[in-house]
Structures are given as C-alpha cells and as structure tokens.
Amino acid sequence: LFSMTDPGKLSLKARKSLRDFEAKRVENLTKIKAATGTDYEFEYDPEVIHKTATDRGDLDDMGRVLFADDGYLGRIATLITKLCLDDLSKETFVDATPARKIVFKFPEEVWSSEAFVIKDGALIYRTNRFGLWMNNVSSFDLEKIL
Numbered sequence: 001l002f003s004m005t006d007p008g009k010l011s012l013k014a015r016k017s018l019r020d021f022e023a024k025r026v027e028n029l030t031k032i033k034a035a036t037g038t039d040y041e042f043e044y045d046p047e048v049i050h051k052t053a054t055d056r057g058d059l060d061d062m063g064r065v066l067f068a069d070d071g072y073l074g075r076i077a078t079l080i081t082k083l084c085l086d087d088l089s090k091e092t093f094v095d096a097t098p099a100r101k102i103v104f105k106f107p108e109e110v111w112s113s114e115a116f117v118i119k120d121g122a123l124i125y126r127t128n129r130f131g132l133w134m135n136n137v138s139s140f141d142l143e144k145i146l
Contacts, residue, residue, distance in 0.1 A: 010050050014062050018046065021063030021071075028067065028077040032102070035077075035084040036094050042073055043122075044104040052106070072104055075137035076125060083142045092146045097123050116145055 010018075025042065032040050049062060065071045069078075084090035099121035106127060115137070117124050125137065 009047050010062075014046070014050050017061055017063035018066075019063070021067040024063075024069070024071075025067040025073060028069070028073045031077040032080050035081040036090060038094060038100060040097075040100045040102055042102050042104070048106065049104075066104065072125065072137060073102070076102060076123075078138065079140060079142050089143060089146070093142065096146055097121055115140055116142065118145055 029040060029042060044066060046062065049066070067073050069075075080093070083093055096118050101122035103122050103124045104127075105124060115126060117126065
C-alpha cells in the first residue's frame with residue numbers, strides 16, 4: 001500500500017500535495033456517492049504518476065491534478081453527477097460498475113482513443129504518458145460506454 005510518509009517512493013512536495021488535497025478527494029467521492037447512491041473508491045498508482053511527472057518535469061502538483069474540482073477526480077465526479085440525473089442512466093451506470101471503483105491509469109499502449117472504459121466492473125480513466133496534465137475529461141459522454 002502507498003504511504004504518504006514513505007520517503008523512498010515520492011518526493012516530499014508530492015506527498016504534501018497529496019495530503020493537502022485529501023479533503024478534495026473525499027469531497028469528490030462524496031459527490032459521486034450522492035449521485036449514485038453508493039460508495040466508490042478512487043484508485044491510482046502515485047509512484048507511476050510521480051515517475052511520469054518527473055520524467056516530464058511536471059512534478060509536485062499531484063494532489064491538485066488528481067483530486068481538485070478542476071483535476072481528474074473532480075471532473076469525473078461532475079460527469080457521473082450529470083449522467084445520474086437521469087434515473088435509467090444512473091441505474092445502468094451503477095449496474096455496470098459493481099466493483100465500485102474509479103481507476104486512474106496509463107494504458108498499456110502509448111496512445112489510446114478510449115479515455116474511459118468499463119472493465120472488471122470498474123470505471124477506468126486512461127490517459128497517455130505524454131498528456132498527463134492535459135487531457136480534457138469534462139467533455140466525455142459516459143453514456144457512450146454504457
């Protein structure tokens with residue numbers, strides 16, 4: 001498991017950023033619960049994200065990028081909230097995601113045209129290593145994958 005206190009894995013600035021935005025992570029997961037009626041987890045690998053950010057020179061803002069309202073989880077929460085305004089869409093989404101997970105990951109291939117997929121009962125957001133902080137989550141239509 002990831003520990004914000006493990007100095008061997010992430011820089012101090014990266015760990016502080018994750019810590020400082022923990023309340024936003026909880027807030028956005030609460031929005032998802034209010035929309036869907038059930039709890040969801042947000043999974044990510046901070047070490048992979050940290051390495052990618054370091055390689056690109058985009059380091060130390062991990063908490064905001066991942067959890068803030070204008071970050072990935074905030075934008076995903078907005079998409080799910082909009083989708084769940086319609087009862088049939090809400091039911092379909094909840095039924096399609098029995099693992100109750102939202103996963104942020106890099107796809108195995110370098111470029112992927114599928115930003116969102118549902119796999120193994122989880123909603124997976126896939127970004128490429130070259131656009132870590134640039135992808136526009138907000139415009140995706142989740143109904144396309146249901």
